[in-house]
Amino acid sequence: MADIELRNVSKRYTNRVAAVEDVNLHIRDGEFMIFLGPSGCGKSTTLRMIAGLENISGGELFIGGKRMNDVAPRDRNIAVVFQSYALYPHMTVAENLAFGLKMHKRPQNEIEERVKRVSAMLGIGQFLERKPAALSGGQRQRVALGRALVRDPAAFLLDEPLSNLDAQLRADMRLELVKLHRQLGSTIIHVTHDQVEAMTMGERICIMKDGRVVQVGAPLDVYRNPANTFVAGFLASPPMNLIEARLVGEGDTLWVEAGALRLRVPAAYREAYRVYVDKPVIFGIRAEDIHAHQAQPDWQVLDANVVALETLGAEVVLVMGISGIARADIAARLGRDYRAQIGSRQQLYVDLAEMQLFDPQTTNAVPRPQA
Template sequence: MAGIELRNISKVYGGSVVAVDDISLEIKDGEFMIFLGPSGCGKSTTLRMIGGLESISKGDLLIGGKRMNDVDPADRDIAIVFQNYALYPHMTVAGNLGFGLKLRGVDRAEIERRIKAISNMMGIEALLERKPAQLSGGQRQRVALGRALVREPQAFLLDEPLSNLDAKLRAAMRTELIKLHHKVGTTIIHVTHDQIEAMTMGQRICIMKDGHIVQVGAPLDVYRNPANTFVAGFLASPPMNLLAGRLEGIGGGDLHALAGAARLPIPDAFRAGYASHAGTTITVGLRPEDFHLAPLAGRSTPVAVRTVAIELLGPEVILVAELGGAGGPEIQARMPRDFLARPGAELTLHYDLTQIHLFDGQSGNVLARPQIA
């Protein structure tokens, strides 16, 4: 196993198209790191540079402390699992698992030992004589992972390996990948645009946008303390409600965040951090789960809403409503599973003020205040 370090890495195509721009990141030995971001943000390009499938325009890549910029992909001791699995259609599952080892000159007995061990681990021992066309999507995904595992590499690079699976199978395979990491303890870098995968699987998330790293941290730390409106609006589903507003100073040092007709008093603990921004335009960030049907003693404020629609999801209901009443900015709020409201119904919700986020109205960067525990 080995740690991976990116030092001021850039990738430029054709001399002018910048896909990755001067990023630095250290991935610890044995860490499960998620690269998260929308299409075109540079996450797959970064993964391919680590694997040696893309050249590095600028900067240094270190694996296990050794510079790898000019090392052939085959000599980096890294296994890659692609979105389309890339299995050899004319070979059996056993043939696919052992092909890479055969090319490396591993003796037959050792190849058979590894195939047996990995097929048992992945639950595909009954499939060894089948060909890829005879397998389901989930089975092909397991074979692709098994082919990477059988090599016993320093690190695994996973490029959206779950994106071709249906929702139920994706959920099952997320669990399998977590269990697999616990078993083998090898460094894993997993590229995805799926927020659920990022939150549930990774020990840390690296969020990317337009070729830059925006924020890196443990999933819950990033979720609770987003660096800017991009992270706040991208992570989680439904995402944070982001509303154009203004921060107003009231007599006695009180502060209120205004969003449409809604007026949200700033908690005492946050005033020192926000006081210097009084009188400025802001973006108010309100998580859907921080709206409640009943008051929270000492920390909530009532807000009027007008129902637009409800989404019945089974374990919960998503309320879509206009904040402050008719014509106000639209928000989403998580409600209990037995919640019902007709379109046009006017309600009073209670927002947990200890969870409010304020962002600079121009830059979108978060306004500093004590972190949420």
């Protein structure tokens, strides 16, 4: 069993600055968990506390039901893969893979069998006699993963292992890691600041900010129901459009108003949002919920001025402004054939079934029923 539980775990340094504050998280046995957040949010520090590379200032850590606060890193049966690969440059690939097993005084025949099996699994068998300097970045990363795999640990902790790779290699390694997890069934914690990695790899995402856990959930649940404006603006590229607005009531109908923007709130959300009538709100809508054509009769018209057009091959991201809204450019993710002149006025259509409202004081999402 390699379920990992953090109970009120904190990390404070000598200057009393809290790098991690009061983290409560249960990572299930065999789960692929992503720690996601901007630089300095505490995700790597949390990972290092689980590994035993940082002391825990407060709270308790359990691995497989056993309290681990005072257990040495080598006795936790956990493997760590670092961003820098951390390979021994004077050793061959085979020697790097075997090093940990030799330190644990495993029999030579067992070491050779494990190195052969893991190198075949990762496709690095032909590099066993090379040294790290003779390998590409992707090959070095595979060796770093292999050195962790060969120990057959209870859990793998990956600290931004793909960040040094180019875009194509990152995509390839994402797929390899997912396949590896399915094959091994081991617990994996993967630290990243890359939203694509988080959405495509993890079974659950733990989003952190300023040393605290902000939201934990399945990738699509977090994406569609962000807990606050930070999650809404951080998870996805382009991020959710967030517009300072006001909620206006006219009889049974509610409207979101901001400058020239005036959109009718779906009937399903009226009761949930009615408490904010005549109050400021933050209106949120994803870029993919703004469309070039009205495919559904309840999609509402949005008139906007074209600010920029980002042609990405598979899609076009339209950046636009709305009269009377000075501090927000709005992004729409449109089909690859969409074209418009910069500065022109365009009519688009918004699917308000996917709208979000946030409280401007707390920045928390206003709970809503499913449409």
